[in-house]
Amino acid sequence: MQIANEYKTQQTAVCSLLGGIVADYFKDADHRAAFESWYLERYGKPYQWKKLEV
Numbered sequence: 001m002q003i004a005n006e007y008k009t010q011q012t013a014v015c016s017l018l019g020g021i022v023a024d025y026f027k028d029a030d031h032r033a034a035f036e037s038w039y040l041e042r043y044g045k046p047y048q049w050k051k052l053e054v
Contacts, residue, residue, distance in 0.1 A: 025031050039047040 026035070036047050
């Protein structure tokens, strides 16, 4: 079970890192605008940003 625990630890680390990268990306107004434009074109409605309680 040692391998399974190490794998779980690595998964958690990677997910935390990826979440931080995505959060940093969307802090930039140009990146948010590009996403909103893509979303509107893709789904035909504006994206509604929601605050997350962490």
